[in-house]
Amino acid sequence: MSLTYLDLPPRIGSTESANDLLRKLTSGNGPLMFHQSGGCCDGSSPMCYPVGEFRVGGADVLLGELVIDQIEEPIQVWISLEQFEYWKHTHITIDAVPGRGGGFSLETPEGLRFIIYSRIFTDVEWSILKDKEVLLGNGALKLV
């Protein structure tokens, strides 16, 4: 787990059906990452790629890492910094549901689609998270 987020309430989580799909995709594609999308059509979908396929940088925030049984590498979940500004008060759960998907996300051939569910952080969670730095894709830390 990224040291920056150690001992903090997690910003992300995943359901068992998402974990099953991620195990399957990892065995076919190697280590994976997510980038949370915005905008039209399939916007708001978490897009799943092999690590290194999608370049993250100073305009991206690491939301957190999914640590999943039988998957060696934690799966990093990224979001653009500008989108994070509007999402930072919400916890994200990644799920997998039957669907067609879109974009170049890896799961589409499986007949399943990653989707997110959001909940507003509790007061206790938010009181801890609100003045903590986040890790950007260029390695810098930023207070948001």
Place this chain on the structure above:
Amino acid sequence: MSVYAQPGQPGSIAEFKARYDHWIGGEYVAPAKGQYFENVTPVTGRVFCEVARGTAEDIEKALNAAHAAAGAWGKTSVAERAHILNKIADRVEANLEMISVAETWENGKPVRETMAADIPLAIDHLRYFAGAIRAQEGSIGEIDHDTVAYHFHEPLGVVGQIIPWNFPILMAVWKLAPALAAGNCVVLKPAEQTPVSILFVMDLIADLLPPGVINIVNGFGVEAGKPLASSRRVAKIAFTGETTTGRLIMQYASENIIPVTLELGGKSPNVFFRDIADQKDAFYDKCLEGFNMFALNQGEVCTSPSRALIDAPIYDEFLADAIVRAKAITQGNPLDTDTMLGAQASNDQLEKILSYIEVGKQEGAKLLIGGKRVDLGGDLSGGFYVEPTIFEGTNGMRIFQEEIFGPVLAVTKFDGFEAAMEIANDTLYGLGSGVWSRYMNTAYRAGREIQAGRVWTNCYHAYPAHAAFGGYKSSGIGRENHKMMLDHYQQTKNLLVSYSEDKLGFF
């Protein structure tokens, strides 16, 4: 009222084949790996045909066909290309009703929209670019008395186009018409949610085009879209979709040093100034319609006016009147000509919309109407229907900031012009927007102040071919529509010619 028979049922005017291969080099070609995927109609949620599941091998085959055709096609006269585009338009027009029913079946949108908007606009778009290319001229610059700079437009060659599912035919034509008019050959990848509508049209127009000028490869994004977007053999890539894929496509394009056009959506403000309620006349009625444009195409429009900003003095009254109008929206069978709100295009979309409605409630937005999935009964029970939904809240909420792409409107109040502009521009995106006022000075200033590529002023959701369409900020790069679009599909060739016999004297 009339209800079209479902494709596959007796009496239907639109019949699909059981299976669709790729369209490559002027004929149907089976996918290299022999795999197909099921195509579901959102009207009932049932499979109605299967479609080739393309891979990199199929993209290569399509690129071979496109490159083989590009030399001759790029050298046809503009009159010839314009003539072909006009003939395509005529053929589509002659089959408008059948194509409309087919697209409705695949996408879920009401047939009154395909018949009155999607297909007529596609026809007009073809005719517009047929005209624009004939009127286009290069230029001559006289550098000095004996030196002349000639500027010619040349086609790029072979271009890749990735099409969204919300307007499967119109969005394809938006990209195809200028590309073909400019003399390019195309490899087109439809959305996997709506892979067949454009093939349905292709079947009707195949005899009008030389083989290889349009090639259509279906499949999943990661298997077929990615090899196209990352190919070293396309001179340009055009994409409509979401931001993460848009960035990935730019990343691939940077590896190949090719241009991109990206249309990535919006969260369009629709601003209603206080003077609209000065009279309860036809214009006020038009404003009420403008407010309810969020329901057009089930909200699955990149420019959907999904944020309504209402001036404080008229807030309660206008909102109450607008909600009366929203409650009159008829939801039902998309094949019924009276239906105003049809099915969402996919189960993914349905799930996403419902999850946003949940987020809205959690954030404390007030649900004014709707908010639930709809069961229309009978065989429509399996379809993907959502009630028209209106929330009241504040602009910082996620339902005000993210493109839900459903019939979900977020309404908020502003007090005065400055506040309106601040809220309107407090968004990551800048594609569409609407301004409503009886005072043209107010409307003009608002239109210039809003950071968006399109500001509908006292109208909304009009898409004439002659008006440039595209985004500011994270909504993308480049424009579609308008003759300026030809530039996006052309190289500039400069011949710098000396008519002097005299040497410079340097060597």
